Every structure is written in structure tokens, then in C-alpha cells.
Amino acid sequence: MLYSVESKKDIESTALALEGALKKRMVGGFQVHNLREELARNGVDLKKECRIYKFSQCEELKLPLTISLFTEADRVKIAALKASDFMGDSPQPEIQEIVNRFEKELMEVMEEASK
Secondary structure (H helix, E strand, O other), X not given: OEEEEEEOOOHHHHHHHHHHHHHHHOOOOEEEEEHHXXXXXXXXXXXXXXXXXXXXXXXXXXXXXXXXXXXXXXXXXXXXXXXXXXXXXXXXXXXXXXXXXXXXXXXXXXXXXXX
């Protein structure tokens, strides 16, 4: 259900690569929520990095989508829910085709950003 890749770069370099890949391949804009910074403003010290990239690429389905960039055990990871898993087998083949196309593109963005 969760697709994740490990980056060979540090968090800042991976964030720049992810933002570049999203700008290049995804239609429309995206928002970045840096949870560590947002929680720090509220007096919470989050030890790990965590950034949520929210966008709405899949216009046909009108779904908000996210990619997470985070640190775990001194490693940088990029993860997202696989749309095909939570959409299930749609009785409408055109919907399944859209989901599969988007999911493939999303995985390519994550792979590109991780290298």
C-alpha cells in the first residue's frame, strides 16, 4: 500500500530534487508543509525531518495527493500511498487506467528525486 524509496542524498538536496521533479512532470502547483518547522512554531521539538508535498495532479479523479519526505534512522526516504491499492479494482476500466497512469508517473518522480 505504501511505495517508498530511499534517497542517496541529504534531506535538503532530496527536497530540491523532489520539487524540481514535481515542477517538471506534474501539472499545476503544489504545497509543501514542513512539519518540523510548523511544530517548532508551536513549541514542539520534532527530532526528525518530515515534509508533506500536497498536490492535485489527477484532475480526472479530483483527488488531493501527497508525497512524504522524511528521515528515519539517519536515512532520507520518500513515500506515497499507492493509488491502485486504495482505489481497488474499479468496475470502470477508464478509471483504473487513469489511476495506473498517475501511479506510474508518481513513482517515476520519486525515483528521479532519490538519485
